[in-house]
Amino acid sequence: MHGFTHDLGLLRDRRFALLLSARTISVLGSAFSPVALAFGILNLPGATASTLSVVLTAQAVPMILFILVGGVVADRMPRQRVMMAGELLMAAGFFGLAAMLLTGWTPLVALGVAAALSGIGTALAFPALTGIIPEVVPLDRLQAGNALLGLGANASRVAGAVLGGGTVVLFGGGWALAISGAMYAIAGTLIAMLRLPPGDRSAGESHSVLTDLRDGWREFSSRQWIWVVVAQFSLMVMAIQAGHGVLGPLIAKESLGGPAAWSAFLAGEAIGTIAGVALSLRLRPRRPILVAVLLCLPTALPYALLGADAPLWAIVAGAFVLGVCFDVFGVLWQTTMQREVPAESLSRVSSYDMLGSLMFGPIGLLVAGSAAGLFGTKESLLGCAVIIVIATLAALLSPGVRNLRAPRPQEATDPGRQVTAT
Incomplete structure (x- = not known):
């Protein structure tokens, strides 16, 4: 068993404290931005829902297009610099949006260009973050490090949802976007202070971007447990986007009492993610990916309860369970990837993970409204729950998912441990 005192000792490490602070502040900035951007754009003279759609699309498409490039760059260059560049690009994008709204x-x-900068910044920062954690955290404390980073991020999401909305109401979307940009700038400055060793990833033979992408794909596809779970999540995220983005708010409006009920659902989920940190700090399964995938089964619960017309307290409890399960899954997944994937390929594998997991999400948003009209809102929510369960059960058929074992404590502390594909 691992004690909390041992795990919390990471906070005394200067480099980890800087990384944790940067990540927490960056997520707080991202939590400010959705409300600020939505209401800031919609309050413009002559703006419509289509105007907001264009700006959001301009932000999302570059992120998807550049995520693989971000992985290549983070594996070629010092990840500290790549992550710092990503944070500063996001700051520039939001400062630009804020300046336009305020003036x-x-x-x-111009709004689309500024939004695109923030999307490219995300594509650079996320793969670099996955790769930089093992450079800061000792191998035997990776799970604790990921859990503490998750705690900071989850707390920021809860705080940002409240503070961002209040800032928009009191001062307007432009000032809220400026605060978001300032948070990204602070995060970039903290990353610059890490002063990590330069490493040797840029040394040796030079390769083209396509060669690096091909090599990253080889690392990704050679590990059955990775590509199977990413395929599982491509379907799960499609269902979750439909349920969270369209169907859940719709059923809340139709039969649960409106925005207050959906806010309670989201609050239950957010509290669950924070509670999940305590569990993820203590849980050390010998088969981490098997446990992580099994934890995906309860995530279907809130959508089943919404579709079954359950009372609100039960639905909120289901959202709490979803938050706990997803938080523990995320910590186990990140830790296992950081242990099993060679450091020189980790950011590229992470970028393939992100791209594959998110690629069907827009489809879920697109078809949710039509599904509600054709089959009914409750029936469509039950369909989301069924998709999650079927995708998870299919992933459990994989020997790589079931059999991958975590290193024993003496192996976890051995930097010369050989990494094998499963």
Whole structure:
């Protein structure tokens, strides 16, 4: 068993404290931005839902297009610099959006360019973050490090949802976006202070981007447990996007009492993610991916309860369970990837993970409204629950998922341990 005192000792490490602070502040900035951007754009003269859609698309598409490039860059260059560049690009994008909203000069093309900068920044920062954690955290304390980073991120999401909305109400979307940009700038500055050793990833023979992508794909596809779970999540995220983005709010409006009920659902989920940190700090399964995938089964519960017309307290409890399970899954998944994937390929594998997991999400958002009209909102929510269960059960058929074992404590502390594909 691992004691909390031992795990919390990471907070005394200067480099980890800087990384934790940077990540927490960056997520707080990202939690500010959805409300600020949505209401800031919609309050512009002549703006419509289509205007907001164009800006959000301009932000999302570059992130998807550049995520694989971000993985290549983070594996080639010092990840500290790549992550810092990503944070500063996001800061530039949000400062630009804030300046346009505050001055009233808001051509749609300019709004789209600023939003695209933030999307490219995300594509650079996320793969670099996955790879930089093992450079900061000792191998035997990776799970604790990931859990503590998750705690900071989850707390920021809860705080940002409240503070961001309040800032928009009191001061307007432009100032809220400026605060978001300042948070990204602070995060980039903290990352610059890490002062990690330069490493040797840029040394040796030079390769083209396509060669690096091919090598990263080889590392990704040679590990059955990775590509099977990513395929599972591509379907799960599609169902979750439909349930969270469209169907859940719709059923809340139709039969649960409106926005207050859906806010209670989201609050239950957020509290669950924070509670999940305590569990993820203590849980050390010998088969981490098997346990992580099994934890995906209860995530279908809130959608089943919504579809079954359950009372609100039960639905909120289901959302709490979803939050706990997803938090523990995330810590086990990140820790296992960081242990099993060679450091020189980790950011590229992470970028393939992100791309594969998210690629069907927009489809879920797109078809949710039509499904509700054709089959009914409750029936569509039950369909989301069924998709989650079927995708998870299919992933459990994989020997790689079932059989991958975590290293024993003496192996986890051995930097010369050989990493094998499963």
